[in-house]
Amino acid sequence: MGVDLDKLAKTVDEAARSATAIPQLSESENFSLDEAYEIQAKSIQRRFDRGEVRVGMKMGFTSRAKMVQMGVDDMIWGRLTDGMLVEDGDVIDFAQYVHPRVEPEVAFLLKAPLEGPVTPIQAMAAVEAMAPALEIIDSRYKDFKFSVEDVVADNSSSSGFVVGNWCQPDQDIANRGMVMEFNGRPVQIGSSAAILGNPARSLVTASRMVTEHGERLEAGWIVMAGGATAAEALSPGVSVRNTVEGLGKVGFGVTG
Ligand code: OOG
Numbered sequence: 001m002g003v004d005l006d007k008l009a010k011t012v013d014e015a016a017r018s019a020t021a022i023p024q025l026s027e028s029e030n031f032s033l034d035e036a037y038e039i040q041a042k043s044i045q046r047r048f049d050r051g052e053v054r055v056g057m058k059m060g061f062t063s064r065a066k067m068v069q070m071g072v073d074d075m076i077w078g079r080l081t082d083g084m085l086v087e088d089g090d091v092i093d094f095a096q097y098v099h100p101r102v103e104p105e106v107a108f109l110l111k112a113p114l115e116g117p118v119t120p121i122q123a124m125a126a127v128e129a130m131a132p133a134l135e136i137i138d139s140r141y142k143d144f145k146f147s148v149e150d151v152v153a154d155n156s157s158s159s160g161f162v163v164g165n166w167c168q169p170d171q172d173i174a175n176r177g178m179v180m181e182f183n184g185r186p187v188q189i190g191s192s193a194a195i196l197g198n199p200a201r202s203l204v205t206a207s208r209m210v211t212e213h214g215e216r217l218e219a220g221w222i223v224m225a226g227g228a229t230a231a232e233a234l235s236p237g238v239s240v241r242n243t244v245e246g247l248g249k250v251g252f253g254v255t256g
């Protein structure tokens with residue numbers, strides 16, 4: 001008998017909803033990476049059934065720093081809904097997360113669809129705007145530990161995303177300094193070059209990867225390029241800011 005993908009989708013969805021840590025699915029079930037993406041699709045369908053709307057996608061493990069931190073060597077992706085959007089400057093409630101972390105990113109807003117293999121120039125031609133961003137990741141797995149199949153099933157740890165002011169896409173963001181601060185103190189310093197040498201390549205990869213799963217990147221979607229540095233654990237009372245050279249800054253706070 002095959003694995004019950006619906007049951008596993010319900011397990012990860014309910015863990016996220018109730019902010020409860022669960023054992024890794026792979027400890028008790030055998031499933032492939034393709035099946036992990038099916039579990040992800042089914043868990044996000046449960047969000048759509050509750051009224052959430054798809055607003056984009058996120059790339060994961062597009063930098064060495066992230067791969068090394070989590071011990072995963074493959075790029076992954078996840079689906080973004082409007083329910084995950086945290087407004088720039090908002091304060092999030094720590095109690096609604098299992099063990100949240102934050103990482104500095106860059107976001108793209110698309111004005112045209114993208115699918116299949118594209119060049120970085122073609123990818124950038126579909127971009128309406130770019131912005132400094134922060135991703136709040138929150139693995140539903142105990143101790144934030146997982147296999148690549150586990151994390152993909154868990155929507156690639158996606159939990160929240162924060163986007164700053166949109167900027168014109170007519171600038172080269174291949175090598176921009178990025179500084180993530182906690183209460184004004186730098187906690188991670190990096191460069192957009194850490195994201196596949198240029199965040200535009202993350203968009204190229206996003207187009208290829210979603211097409212492998214029968215989707216395309218849609219006009220109006222936000223694409224999160226992936227963390228440029230390792231993620232940092234959030235704690236109550238912290239105020240987070242990411243400044244990207246030339247793009248500006250974005251931030252949020254945590255209750256407590
Ligand atoms: C998986 C998600 C990775 C990124 O930007 O690399 C990711 C995780 O680290 O829990 O979002």
Ligand code: MG
Pocket residue numbers: 058059060103105135137226227
């Ligand atoms: Mg990320």
